[in-house]
Amino acid sequence: MAEQLTLGGESDEGSSRDSRGDGRSDRRVVVAVPKGRVLKQLAPRLATMGVDPQTLLADDRRLVRDDDATGLRFLLLKPDDVPTYVEYGVADLGVVGRDVLLEREYDLYAPVDLGIGICRMVVAGLPGHVATREPLRVATKFAHIAARHFLRSGRNVEIIYVQGSVELAPLTGLADVIVDLVESGETLKQNGLVVLEHICDVSSVVVANRAAFKLKRARLTPVLEALAGMQGAAASAAR
Secondary structure (H helix, E strand, C coil): CCEECCCCCCCCCCCCCCCCCCCCCCCCEEEEEECCHHHHHHHHHHHCCCCCHHHHHCCCCCCEEEECCCCEEEEEECHHHHHHHHHCCCCCEEEEEHHHHHHCCCCCEEEEECCCCCEEEEEEECCCCCCCCCCEEEEECCHHHHHHHHHHCCCCEEEEECCCCCCHHHHHCCCCEEEEEECCCHHHHHCCCEEEEEEEEECEEEEECHHHHHHCHHHHHHHHHHHHCHHHHHHHHHC
């Protein structure tokens, strides 16, 4: 699980090695960002430190985007791949949903909760569902989160991995309940399902490569502050 950190602390900027440990002096900060809705929310925050929003939002198929004004490089990835690129030092920072970190173990720092992409991880099923089958069948793409949740209450479950349209599982008898992310609950409602149990709240967080967070601290801090919305808040206070 990613380790929580604050933005403060001393920098080891004087070290001769970057996060890749190969002796190269790469002055560029690389940020892995998820394609999609969250990216549109990140662009205005990064604009407070001078990033051209079109660097991130341009409608083309480039997966590597360089912002000349700030010297930042952005990697546009599928959300599940962001922490992998950060953990292995290809990117210094990344933005990812907390559900991805909870589902898989990563050796990363998580210094900033962005407060965007907010949703809930829940157990859902048909109204009035009473567990009669042993073991309880649970359909989900979050197998580890689901297993830990039911283990805490001592319930015996069979996890059935499904990638999408998980709401279909209780309707067809594939599973008794599902574990999934819920934002408004409208998809559940339209499929006749209800929330049965709340597992945890989920939002997007910034993750940092451990070595980069020490070696590039001075250069990472403005990016972290912009992502956290601190620069915009400071500008508003100054006005």
